Amino acid sequence: MDKLDQYIEAMSSPQTELLHELERETYLRVINPRMISGHIQGKLLEMLVRMLRPRRILEIGTFTGYSAISMAMGLEEGAVIDTFEVDDELEMIAADFFERSGCGDKIRQHIGSALDLAPQLGEKYDLVFIDGDKREYRAYYEMLFEHDMVHPNSFILADNILWYGKVVEEVARKDKQTQEIVAFNDYVRNDSRVENVILPLRDGINLIRVK
Numbered sequence: 001m002d003k004l005d006q007y008i009e010a011m012s013s014p015q016t017e018l019l020h021e022l023e024r025e026t027y028l029r030v031i032n033p034r035m036i037s038g039h040i041q042g043k044l045l046e047m048l049v050r051m052l053r054p055r056r057i058l059e060i061g062t063f064t065g066y067s068a069i070s071m072a073m074g075l076e077e078g079a080v081i082d083t084f085e086v087d088d089e090l091e092m093i094a095a096d097f098f099e100r101s102g103c104g105d106k107i108r109q110h111i112g113s114a115l116d117l118a119p120q121l122g123e124k125y126d127l128v129f130i131d132g133d134k135r136e137y138r139a140y141y142e143m144l145f146e147h148d149m150v151h152p153n154s155f156i157l158a159d160n161i162l163w164y165g166k167v168v169e170e171v172a173r174k175d176k177q178t179q180e181i182v183a184f185n186d187y188v189r190n191d192s193r194v195e196n197v198i199l200p201l202r203d204g205i206n207l208i209r210v211k
Contacts, residue, residue, distance in 0.1 A: 008040060015039045016073075019066060022097045026064045029093065035063050037131075037159075041202050042070035045129070045157075049074030052155060054126030059083040060114040060140050061131035061159075065094030065107075071129070072103040081107050082121060084114035086132070115139055119147040126151075131159040134177040137184040145193065154210040156194075161185060162204030 015023070019042060027033040037045065049057070049071045055078070059068055062085035072081055085091065088111050098104040110117055114132060128150065130140050137158060144150045161167075166178045167185065188196050188208055196208040 012040060012043055015042065018097065018101055019069060022064060022066055022069070025093065025097075026066070030064060030090065037063075037067040037070065038202070041159075041205075042066055044201060044205075045070045046074040048155075048157075049127065052127060053079075054155075055079045056123050056125045056127075057081040058114075058118060058123070058125040058128045058144075058149070059131070060118075060129070061085065061133075062090065062094050062109065063131070064090055065097050067129060067131065068094070068107050069097060069101045069103065071127075072101065072106045075103070075106050079106060082110060082118065082123065082125075083107060084110045084112065084118060084132070086111075086113055115143055119143060119149065123149065124151055124154075125149055126154055128154065128156045129159070130156065134160060134163070135180045137180055138187055141184070141188070150210050152210055156206075156208040156210070158184065158188075158206040158208065160203045161198060161206040162200065164203060 023036060023038060026036045045067055053076060057071055059081055062068055062083040068081055068083045091111050095109060098107050098109065115136065128144060130137060132140060144156065161181060163178050163181045167182050171178045171182060185206065188194060188206060194208050194210055196206055199205045199207055
């Protein structure tokens with residue numbers, strides 16, 4: 001972490017003890033722990049939820065549960081998050097921290113592909129956080145419209161949208177993840193159904209509003 005990142009961490013409201021424990025546990029027990037949202041992004045998600053006051057949130061990519069807990073901390077009573085994760089080996093870590101978080105009643109945990117399962121819930125979402133398989137970003141995005149899962153003024157947040165800076169470099173032919181991120185960003189930019197702005201926080205967030 002460079003000095004500027006350290007300053008941002010120090011000058012932002014601290015993460016809770018539980019989230020700090022979850023972050024530490026993730027780095028000890030999970031492959032690719034950098035996939036966790038972490039302190040600053042987690043706090044941003046919580047703040048956005050408090051500002052937007054969504055009643056229904058869809059999260060694609062639970063991982064170990066940090067982002068779901070962060071968003072749940074900002075939810076009002078009666079509001080819920082449906083969070084989907086394909087890796088069943090992560091289920092118990094997330095479930096344990098959900099239960100201990102004090103807002104587990106606001107989180108509905110699902111194991112399996114969001115593309116297959118989310119449309120079956122029949123929900124319409126005020127906020128969607130996409131942080132799943134980068135190769136499926138356009139599929140997740142189109143699912144929301146094809147199945148009428150969003151409405152005017154729904155917000156969609158797509159994470160890792162700068163992909164370690166690779167989006168402005170020459171993309172290798174075998175690098176399907178970077179190819180898809182680049183294609184997704186271009187697709188959203190030219191989609192008349194939405195407006196968007198890319199936030200250069202951590203690995204980038206595409207903030208999208210449905211018109």
